[in-house]
Amino acid sequence: MTVLAGPTAVGKGTVSTYIRDHFPQVWLSVSATTRPPRPGEQHGVHYFFLTPERFDELVATGQMLEWAVVHGRHRYGTPRPAVEAALAQGRSVLLEIDLQGARQVRDAMPEASFVFLAPPTWDEMVRRLIGRGTETADEQRHRLETARLELAAEPEFDHTVINDRVERAAAELVSLMGLPAR
DSSP states (O other): OEEEEOSTTSSHHHHHHHHHHHOTTEEEOOOEESSOOOTTOOBTTTBEEOOHHHHHHHHHTTOEEEEEEETTTEEEEEEHHHHHHHHHTTOEEEEEOOHHHHHHHHHHOTTSEEEEEEOSOHHHHHHHHHHHOOSOHHHHHHHHHHHHHHHTTGGGSSEEEEOSSHHHHHHHHHHHTTOOOO
16 A cells, blocks of 8 residues: 655645556545535545535544544545455555545554655745635635645655656656556
8 A cells, every 4th residue: 555645735636636547557545525526526536525424423433544634624534444445455555645644544554655745846836736726815825834844744754756747756656656657
């Protein structure tokens, strides 16, 4: 199992989507969240969009491998049963999660490989966050404050991949997973 984490707006979702579309041998976990869908996001494909009550139920019954409140607002988590089933089938599993979740998975499954996705530069990360246009100016400011703290966590990871180009970063990540990058 490989865990991919990094700061906000670094492109974790973009790299993961590229892997899902181009490397079918990788089983990509679908996270659950209490936030509403962004334009174009589909339930069960991009996230499982859950009510806070349903999310609480999954946490209370031990069905989340990890979970966290992200940016002080919404909860995100990884449903445990699907991950365990994919691992039992011998699949190469990729979890795309935030830093808090990666730390929880390290405690629960220290044998996993942990990869930090880093931006090529701070300015590029800011440009990406503002350019996607999915957050208000206040949310952008908050995310960038969080990103500064998240960048400092890079030494906690086994590997770092720089997301300068999605295709290259995805190929490097798949290679780190021990799979052939086409």
